[in-house]
Structures are given as C-alpha cells and as structure tokens.
Amino acid sequence: MESDTIAAISTALSDSGIGIIRISGPRSVSIADQIFVTAGKKHILNGCASHTIHYGFIMEDETVVDEVMVSILKGPRSYTKEDTIEINCHGGVYLMQKILRLVVQKGARLAEPGEFTKRAFLNGRIDLSQAEAVMDLIRSRNDFAVRSSLEQLRGSVRDEIVRIRKKILYEIAFIESALDDPEHISTCGYADRLSETITELSQQIKQLQDTFENGRIRTEGIRTVIIGKPNVGKSSFLNVLSGEERAIVTDIPGTTRDILEEEIRIHGIALRVIDTAGIRSSEDEVEKIGVQRAVDYASRADLILYVADASRPLDENDFRIMDLIEKKKVIVLLNKTDLPVVIQEDRLKEKLKDHITDIRIIHTSMTEKRGMDAFEDAIRELFFQGQIEPENEIVITNIRHAQALKEAQESLSLVKRSLDDKMPEDFFSIDLMSAYASLGKIIGEEVEDDLVEEIFSKFCMGK
Numbered sequence: 088m089e090s091d092t093i094a095a096i097s098t099a100l101s102d103s104g105i106g107i108i109r110i111s112g113p114r115s116v117s118i119a120d121q122i123f124v125t126a127g128k129k130h131i132l133n134g135c136a137s138h139t140i141h142y143g144f145i146m147e148d149e150t151v152v153d154e155v156m157v158s159i160l161k162g163p164r165s166y167t168k169e170d171t172i173e174i175n176c177h178g179g180v181y182l183m184q185k186i187l188r189l190v191v192q193k194g195a196r197l198a199e200p201g202e203f204t205k206r207a208f209l210n211g212r213i214d215l216s217q218a219e220a221v222m223d224l225i226r227s228r229n230d231f232a233v234r235s236s237l238e239q240l241r242g243s244v245r246d247e248i249v250r251i252r253k254k255i256l257y258e259i260a261f262i263e264s265a266l267d268d269p270e271h272i273s274t275c276g277y278a279d280r281l282s283e284t285i286t287e288l289s290q291q292i293k294q295l296q297d298t299f300e301n302g303r304i305r306t307e308g309i310r311t312v313i314i315g316k317p318n319v320g321k322s323s324f325l326n327v328l329s330g331e332e333r334a335i336v337t338d339i340p341g342t343t344r345d346i347l348e349e350e351i352r353i354h355g356i357a358l359r360v361i362d363t364a365g366i367r368s369s370e371d372e373v374e375k376i377g378v379q380r381a382v383d384y385a386s387r388a389d390l391i392l393y394v395a396d397a398s399r400p401l402d403e404n405d406f407r408i409m410d411l412i413e414k415k416k417v418i419v420l421l422n423k424t425d426l427p428v429v430i431q432e433d434r435l436k437e438k439l440k441d442h443i444t445d446i447r448i449i450h451t452s453m454t455e456k457r458g459m460d461a462f463e464d465a466i467r468e469l470f471f472q473g474q475i476e477p478e479n480e481i482v483i484t485n486i487r488h489a490q491a492l493k494e495a496q497e498s499l500s501l502v503k504r505s506l507d508d509k510m511p512e513d514f515f516s517i518d519l520m521s522a523y524a525s526l527g528k529i530i531g532e533e534v535e536d537d538l539v540e541e542i543f544s545k546f547c548m549g550k
Contacts, residue, residue, distance in 0.1 A: 090112070090113065091112055091195075091196055092110060092111065092112030092113060092114040092115050092118060092194060092195045092196070093110070093111055093112055093195060093196055093197070093198035093199075093202055093203070093206075094108060094109065094110045094111075094118075094187060094190045094191060094195040094196070094197065094198060095108070095109060095187070095197060095198040095202075095203070095548055095549040096108055096109075096183050096184070096187055096548070096549050097109040097173075097203075097549035097550065098178065098183075098549070100180055100183070100548075101180060102178060102179055102180055103178035104177070104178050105175060105176070105177070105178045106175075106176050106177065106178035106179070106182070106183040107173055107174065107175055107176075107549075108173070108174040108176065108183060108186050108187050108190060109171065109172070109173050109174075109198075109203060109549060110171065110172040110173075110174075110190055110195055111165070111166075111167045111169045111170070111171045111172075111198075111203055111206065112169055112170065112195070113169070113170060114194055114195070115169070115170045115171055115172045115195070116132050116133055116159065116161075116170055116172060117132075117133060118172075118190060118193045118194050118195055119132050119157060119172040119174065119190070120132035120133050121193045122145050122146055122147070122152075122186075122189050122190070122193060123141075123143055123144070123145060123146070123155070123157055123174075124143050124144055124146055125141065125142070125143040126142065126143060126144075132157065132159060132172075135159050136159070137159055137160060137161035137164060138158075138159070138160060138161075138164065139158075139159050140156055140157065140158050140159075141156070141157045141159070142155075142156055143155065143157065145174065145176065145186050145189065147185075147189060152182070152185060152186060152189070153176045153177055153182055153186065154176075154177070155174050155175055155176045155186075156174075156175040157172060157173070157174050157175070158172065158173040158175070159171075159172060160172075160173070163210075163212075166203060166204075166207055166212070167203055167206040167207050167210060167212070168206070168207065168210040168211070168212045169206060169210070174186060174190075198548070198549065199543075199544075200543065200544055200545070200546045200547065200548050200550075201222070201542075201543035201544065201545070201546025201547075201550060202543065203549070203550055204218050204221050204222075204543065204546060204550055205218070205539070205543040205546075208531060208539075208543075213240075214242075214245050214530040214531050214532075215529065215530055215531025215534060215539070215542070216239055216244045216245050216248070216485070216488065216529050216530050216531070217239060217240050217242060217245060218531075218542070218543070219239075219485055219487075219542065220236045220237075220239035220240040220244075221236075221240065221546075221550065222545065222546050222547070222550070223235075223236040223239070223306070223484065223485070224236035224237065224240065225547060225550065227306070228306070228307075228308065228350070228357060229305070229306070229308075229352065229357045231305040231306065232305065232306040232484075235302065235305070235306060235482050235484055236484075238481070238482075239484075243481050244481060244483070244488065244529065244530075245529075245530050247295065247481050248526050248529050248530050249530070251288060251291060251292065251526060252523055252526050252527065254284065254288060255288065255519055255522055255523045255526075256523060258281060258284060258515075258519055259516055259519050259520055259523065261277075262512050262513070262515055262516045262519070263516060265277070265512065266512060266513060266516075274512060277512075278506055278509070281502075281506060281515065282503065282506050285499050285502050285503050285506070286503075288499060288522075289496060289499050289500070289503075292492055292495055292496050292499070293496065295481065295483055295492055296483070296489065296492045296493065296496065298480060298481065298482045298483050299483040299484070299486075299488075299489040299492075301470065301471070301482070302482040302483050302484040303484060303486070304389060304470055305357075305471075305482070305484075306484045307357075307359070308350060308357035308358055308359040309356070309357065309358050309359065309389045309390050309466070309470060310359050310361075310387065310388050310389040310390070311358045311359060311360045311361065311388060311389065311390045311391075311392060312360075312361045312363060312381070312384045312385045312388040312390070312391055312392070313325060313360065313361065313362050313363060313392045313394060314363055314381055314385055314391060314392070314393055314394070314408055314411065314412070315393060315394035315395060315396075315408065316395075316396070316402075316404045316405065316408070318396070319394045319395060319396040319422055319423075320394055320396065320420075320422040320423060320451075320453045321362055321363070321394045322347075322362055323422075323453035323454075324392070324394060324420065324422070324451070324453055325347065325349060325360060325362045326453075327453055327456055327459065328349075328351050328353070328358070328360060329349050329351055329360075347361070347362040348360070348361045348362075349361075349362075353463050353466075354463065356463065356466055356467070356470075356471075358390075358466075361384050361388075363380065363381030363384060363385070382411060385411050385412065385415075386411075388415065389416065389470075390415075390416050390417070390418065390466070390469070390470075391411075391412045391415045391416070391417045391418075392417075392418055392420060393408060393409075393412055393417055393418070393419045393420065394420045394422050395419065395420070395421055395422065395430060395435070396422060396423050396430075397421040397422060397423050397424050397426070397428045397429070397430045397450070398423045398426035398427060398428060398429060399429065399430075400429055400430065401430060401434075401435070401438070406438070409438060409439060412443065413443070414443075415443070416445075416469050416470075417439075417443050417446070417447070418447045418448075418449060418462065418465050418466070418469070419435065419439070419446065419447065419448040419449070420449055420451045420458070420462070421435075421448060421449065421450050421451065422451045422452065422453060423452060423453075423454075424450045424451060424452050424457070424458075425452040425454055425455050425457075432448055435448065436448065445469075447465045447468075447469070449461045449462055449465060487528075487529075487542075488529045491525050491526060491528040491529045492525075492526075492529075494521075494522075494525035494528075495522040495525040495526045496522075498518045498519070498521040498522035498525060499518070499519075499522050501518040501521075502515050502518045502519055502522070505518065
C-alpha cells in the first residue's frame, strides 16, 4: 500500500566508503527518530525542519551501531513527495543490512524494486517517461545515453507529447461540441482544416518515430557482427578494436568456433561487437554449429563487418557471405593489404552491388593497424550522418514509447481516411481519441496498472 512507510538500501550492495538507507512514507521521521541519537544522546528528528542534516549515531538498545549523518526531506519537497529520511552510514554490507533491519523492526517494510520512483510517479512528481528515464540514466553506457536520459528526466519527451495531445484534444472537443450544439457551432469547412491539422500532427509524430532507431543505437550501441572466411583476420580485427588480446589468433583456419562478444567504444561510438566462426563449407559438426550461429547473429545485426583477405582471390565461400549481408549496413574490410593484393576493388564492388546499395570498402592491415581511422569515419557516415551528437532534437530511446507513437500514427491515418471518404464527424472523434490515448501511454495517463507494475519491477532495489 502507498500509505506504508518503505525502506531499502539505495547504494550498491557491496563494501564501499558510504552507504545510504532510504526511508519514505508518513512514519519515516518517527521511525528514524527511534534509532538515531545526537552526540548528546538525544532523539531530535521529530522536531527538526525539512532539508536539514544531522550528525549522530544509530543505536540498537544501548549499543552504538554506527556513526551516521541523517538527512530529513519532508513532503512534498522530496523525491517521492512523501516524508523521506536518508541515513548516510559507513558502506559495509553487513552494517547497511543491520541498520535496515532496525528500520524494519521499528515499523517500515522493505521496498519493492523501483517503489520509490513508483511513488514519485503516483504522487504526480514525475510522469512515466521521466520515471523510465531514471532507470535509463542508471544503466547508461555512454555520454549520449546519459545526456538523453537527463533530457527526458527534465521532461523533453513529456513536453512534446503533452503539446501534441493538446492539439488532438482541441479537435475532439470541437467535434463533440458541434455534434451537441449544431445550431451554434458550424462544421462548414472543418474537414479541410482538420485534414491540415492531421497532416501536421502526423509529421510531428513521424519525426519522433524516426529518431528511435538512431536513439537506440546511440544508447545501446551498434550491434556489430564480424563475418568472413576462416583466417582472414576477423579475430585480429577484434583485438585491435578492443586494444587487447581478447580473441585467440593463429594461422590455423577455423580457430574461432564459438561466439565472442565485446563492448567497444571508439571516440563516443559504442559498438557491441561479435566475432563469429569463419564461414566455409565444412564436415566438422562443431564448426558447422559455429557457422550457423554466425549466420543467425548476422541476420539480427545493425552493422556487418565483412572481412576479406585481400591477398587471396574470392571464392564460393565469399559469395555465400555476400548473400548473407543482403540489405544490411555493411563495411567491407579488405585485410592483409601489407601483402600483395590480388582482389580488385572494382570487381568486388561489382559482386556486391546486387546485395548492398551503399558500399564502403576499407583497406586494412591488422599487423600494421592500418585503416582504423577510415573505419571510424565509415561508421559515422552510416549511422550518424557524419555527426555523433544530434543537433537539438528530442530523441526517442524507449521501445515502449516508439510503439505508442506507431499506434498514434495509425489512428491519425484512420482519421485521414475517414476525411477522404467524407465520413460523419463522429468517426473522426473515435480515432482522434484513440491517438490521444496512445500518446497518453508514454506519459502514464492512459496506462493499465499491470503495465505500471511491470515497468517498475525492472528497476533496481532502493530506487
């Protein structure tokens, strides 16, 4: 129940310099006051002002448990908009758990995952998109993900969604009013005006939808799969990218038989790189399994790195690989260019043109670490139009938000169809309301309780 007082350890459950036990709810101050005393052995918290910090000790009966600092944040000026206490203690796991047990003994209950943020949402401090941004911020893996989460936490997505919903709501209200009072509210010429509004709103929603794929890639990283025949330098390339010997490299073809995954950052670009088994015809059952896994991973990749040995002519295995990379974003790495080159780039482009519309071929040498700058430039062009950072745009990074935008767009398309078919105004109102509700899912105004529970269950404990 939201009227309960809840408590949890809000810092990582590992030994550290400082730990924080957070308490939120109507009894948080009185519960903390029962176990906290000042240096003068006084219980003072019940009479203290909000947004103050107090030095003292946590006590169990007459025994000092720890020397602490206690912060008082009274509602509604707190994260949850409830009275909140934060006990800053020493960060030993046993010590934090002992203090938490004392808090629970005095009347609090253990918080569920994400329950503090859930209360902030339910109490109207943040909307659902901002609540999700909290967890995205915690899980951020790069600078863009941090900045994007902070912008959403400040309300960038909410403000845009609210603005679009207001326009839709205005049209719904106008239609309903005109239907209720046709003598005083005329719909003459309204269909043309509504058609223009729908076109404008559809474009705005599409602009948000179009940011999702790049937003996902920027926050999660580019799903990158290295494929090629055995012994062409795939594992060597992964080692150069990662800056360490992550993959075993030998002159024996078929050394890599299983999948090796590495997360790599190159000047702000995050790559989730998978090195796969060399693709060739083989009777070895283990190697065949590795090849099939390579094929499966390639089908789900954002980017294929096709590594070819420039010192050896193309063969049937290369042509098989070209079939796998059809309609994918591909960078061809012509490797081993420190040796005499026998593959002609023009012939390779001719072979690839039926599979890839935008061909990028880079000459590399892993032994000399040549071609890495050109590789980075190619990724910038393929995914970020030459720029890593977006220019002053709202970026959708949450798949739930992207799905809600898609649903809203489909509803507006139905309104447009009804307009083209000259249907009655009440048909417009039904689909406009559906679009309004779909957008409301993003900010939590049109969302079922079970979805709210599912979202917050994915949060970490203590947040």
